[in-house]
Amino acid sequence: xxxxxxxxxxxxxxxxxxxxxxxxxxxxxxxxxxxxxxxxxxxxxxxxxxxxxxxxxxxxxxxxxxxxxxxxxxxxxxxxxxxxxxxxxxxxxxxxxxxxxxxxxxxxxxxxxxxxxxxxxxxxxxxxxxxxxxxxxxxxxxxxxxxxxxxxxxxxxxxxxxxxxxxxxxxxxxxxxxxxxxxxxxxxxxxxxxxxxxxxxxxxxxxxxxxxxxxxxxxxxxxxxxxxxxxxxxxxxxxxxxxxxxxxxxxxxxxxxxxxxxxxxxxxxxxxxxxxxxxxxxxxxxxxxxxxxxxxxxxxxxxxxxxxxxxxxxxxxxxxxxxxxxxxxxxxxxxxxxxxxxxxxxxxxxxxxxxxxxxxxxxxxxxxxxxxxxxxxxxxxxxxxxxxxxxxxxxxxxxxxxxxxxxxxxxxxxxxxxxxxxxxxxxxxxxxxxxxxxxxxxxxxxxxxxxxxxxxxxxxxxxxxxxxxxxxxx
Numbered sequence: 360x361x362x363x364x365x366x367x368x369x370x371x372x373x374x375x376x377x378x379x380x381x382x383x384x385x386x387x388x389x390x391x392x393x394x395x396x397x398x399x400x401x402x403x404x405x406x407x408x409x410x411x412x413x414x415x416x417x418x419x420x421x422x423x424x425x426x427x428x429x430x431x432x433x434x435x436x437x438x439x440x441x442x443x444x445x446x447x448x449x450x451x452x453x454x455x456x457x458x459x460x461x462x463x464x465x466x467x468x469x470x471x472x473x474x475x476x477x478x479x480x481x482x483x484x485x486x487x488x489x490x491x492x493x494x495x496x497x498x499x500x501x502x503x504x505x506x507x508x509x510x511x512x513x514x515x516x517x518x519x520x521x522x523x524x525x526x527x528x529x530x531x532x533x534x535x536x537x538x539x540x541x542x543x544x545x546x547x548x549x550x551x552x553x554x555x556x557x558x559x560x561x562x563x564x565x566x567x568x569x570x571x572x573x574x575x576x577x578x579x580x581x582x583x584x585x586x587x588x589x590x591x592x593x594x595x596x597x598x599x600x601x602x603x604x605x606x607x608x609x610x611x612x613x614x615x616x617x618x619x620x621x622x623x624x625x626x627x628x629x630x631x632x633x634x635x636x637x638x639x640x641x642x643x644x645x646x647x648x649x650x651x652x653x654x655x656x657x658x659x660x661x662x663x664x665x666x667x668x669x670x671x672x673x674x675x676x677x678x679x680x681x682x683x684x685x686x687x688x689x690x691x692x693x694x695x696x697x698x699x700x701x702x703x704x705x706x707x708x709x710x711x712x713x714x715x716x717x718x719x720x721x722x723x724x725x726x727x728x729x730x731x732x733x734x735x736x737x738x739x740x741x742x743x744x745x746x747x748x749x750x751x752x753x754x755x756x757x758x759x760x761x762x763x764x765x766x767x768x769x770x771x772x773x774x775x776x777x778x779x780x781x782x783x784x785x786x787x788x789x790x791x792x793x794x795x796x797x798x799x800x801x802x803x804x805x806x807x808x809x810x811x812x813x814x815x816x817x818x819x820x821x822x823x824x825x826x827x828x829x830x831x832x833x
Contacts, residue, residue, distance in 0.1 A: 362540040364393045365560070368406035369553025374399070378562045380537060383449035383681040383717045384671040390447075392536050395559035397570050403528045403557040407499050408576050410554030411526035415496045419474040419522075426470035426518060429549035433463035433514075436545070440510055440538060442673075447535045448509055449681040449717070451672040454635055461797070462510035465518040465815070468799040472820045473522035483830075491829040496524030497602055498578025500823055501571045503564075503592070504539070505584045506532035506683055507638045513539045515799070515814050516581045516604075517556060523823035525579065528557045530568060534683055536560035569595050578602060579823055583640075586763070586808050604812035604822040606804060608737055609640040609765030612758035614780065615656060616751070617649035619770035623792050625659050628743070630794030631768050633667070633721065636679060637741045638687070640809075641766045641788075641797065645734055647754050650747040657725050657745055661706040664721040664743065671716070681717040682740055688717040691740030694733040698744065701728045708741070729757075751780065759785045764806030766796055787813075 364371040374393040382389045395403075414422070433440065440462070441455040450458070478493035500520045504512040513529060520527045531539040539558055546556055561567045571577055572595045580596050581604040582589055589607040596603050613631060615624045631643035648656045672680030682688045688711065695709050708722030719740055727734060727744040734744060748754040758767060768790040771777035781789045787805035790796045797803060802816035812822050 361390065362543065363390050363537070365395050365399055366540060366543045366556075366558040367399065367403045368557070369547065372399070376562070378533060380447055380534070381684070382446055383683050384673070386715050386717070390537055392540075392560050394563065395561040395567060396563060397567065399559060400528070400567055400571050403559055404499065404571065404574055404576055406554035407526035407528055407557060410552055411496070411499060411524070414521070414526060414552065414555055415524035417524075419476065422522060422524065423470045423473040425550040426466045426473060426521060429518075429546055429551070430463050430466035430470060432545050432549055433459070433466065433542075437463065440541070443538045443541055444509055445672040445680065447537050448506065449672055449683055450635060451677050451680045452675050453678075454680075455672065458508055458511050458635075461799070462508075462514040464799045465511070465514040468815070469518035469522040469820060472519070472817055475817065476523070476820065476824060487832070489831045489833065491831060493827050493829075494821065494824040495827050497823050497825045498525065499576050500525050500527045500579035500581060501568065501577055502527050502529040503568060503580070503582040503584065504529065504531050506534035507635060509535035509538035510542070512583045513542065515803075515819070519814070519819040520579075520581075520823045521551070521555065522820050525823045526555045528559060528571065530559050530561065530564060533560065533562055533564070568592070572596055572601060573598060575599065579604065581822065582606070589810070602822070602825075604814065605810040606640070606814055607765075607808060607810040608763055609642075609644070609805065609809055610735075610737060610761045610763040611641060611644045611766045611768065613643045613646045613768040614754050614758055614770065615646070615648040615652070616769070616771040616776070616780070617651045618772040618776075619652070620772055620792075621652070621655065621659065624656065624770040625663060627768060627770060627790065627792065627794035628660060629663055631790065632743050633664075633679070633741060634795065636682065638683065638739050640737070642737075642739070643743070643768060643794070644738055645758070646743055646745045647748050647757065648745055650749055653745070653747045657706060657723065660743060660745070661723045664723050664741075665707045667721045669712075669718055669720055679721055679741060682719055683717065685717055687739060688719050691719050691738060691742060694736075694738055694740075695722060695724065695742060698724050698727050698731040698733050701731050703727045703731065703744070755780060755783050762808045765809035766790065766805070768794060
């Protein structure tokens with residue numbers, strides 16, 4: 360069966376209005392998907408409200424076992440999900456398999472966290488009363504996910520919500536709805552009851568989400584995407600004083616100090632830049648290299664980037680697939696053209712290839728100016744923009760000089776010095792001699808305009824819970 364309809368209350372629902380999903384490698388239509396409207400949202404809300412009453416009353420262990428089973432089932436079907444991710448998103452097979460593995464791990468992690476929503480009992484020092492604190496399910500949650508990680512951004516929200524005892528309605532990105540829809544039969548098999556998880560793909564995202572955020576039964580909104588859209592959602596959420604979990608944009612600096620191990624710095628930068636083809640809020644965006652080692656670093660990074668094979672991600676020999684759509688590719692090309700106009704040098708790549716598919720080659724830019732657009736905004740593509748610096752104070756200031764604060768990367772051979780730099784960076788996460796920070800067991804999130812709240816770790820489940828305090832005497 361092709362899962363291309365709405366998923367509401369454990370059943371598939373067709374709609375008159377549908378939209379096409381495009382394979383970014385071939386520009387061919389791969390599926391026609393149902394587009395939800397306001398009436399569909401109301402049906403999903405009704406189903407979620409009913410399902411949550413039973414789910415929240417289950418013991419933490421019962422919820423845990425369902426999530427554990429979901430991890431087992433998804434782990435057994437990683438190749439299937441990786442294929443779907445490549446088909447609708449375009450990422451290369453290795454990247455897609457990595458995402459599927461990462462996505463499944465959220466079910467296992469939150470299966471373990473489901474039984475650890477610990478409260479406390481303590482003695483009030485002044486009044487002598489007992490203070491009892493417990494965590495309760497917050498309520499229905501609306502989840503809005505992006506196209507760059509069609510599996511992982513969904514499971515990173517669904518798993519903690521279910522662990523907490525909440526029901527959810529998920530709105531996947533219109534570019535990549537197939538992976539999330541295909542997950543629903545797996546959740547059924549794992550024991551997720553009808554109505555607990557509902558999926559509403561739609562071309563009417565703004566109206567649909569705004570309607571749900573104004574329904575009094577909704578208590579949590581969790582969104583991953585751009586800061587601009589996040590601001591709009593926060594305004595809508597304010598009307599109902601919803602609990603927001605916002606994982607927004609980034610402008611990640613990579614700081615390569617002069618005492619860094621070159622091999623480690625190159626490997627880490629490649630991972631931070633090219634994981635998911637640079638289409639990630641955690642992607643390396645501004646690469647600051649100490650002027651004493653900049654020439655060698657640029658040469659070696661260029662060699663590595665030039666060696667990557669570009670093509671259809673379904674070919675297992677391909678390292679780099681297409682970008683998700685034409686707009687994304689054209690925006691990357693515009694960033695490169697702007698940087699070159701302002702003095703940057705193209706070390707490799709930098710030209711849109713002819714033919715079908717939304718491809719852009721791995722590109723290295725050196726001598727990038729501080730006023731280049733790619734320094735001020737997220738590139739969201741395979742372009743490494745290298746700048747140089749002279750001293751530590753200078754680079755810390757430049758790294759922090761942005762409205763974003765999601766993730767930074769630091770490379771140094773002096774651990775004490777590196778930690779001192781990390782602590783002065785205004786970012787929610789820092790990769791120290793590592794190009795990868797995402798981990799289901801860690802609290803993922805940023806400072807400033809990169810978001811509110813955390814996903815993953817123990818904190819991820821608490822985003823879907825409310826703290827209740829009971830005062831008692833005995």
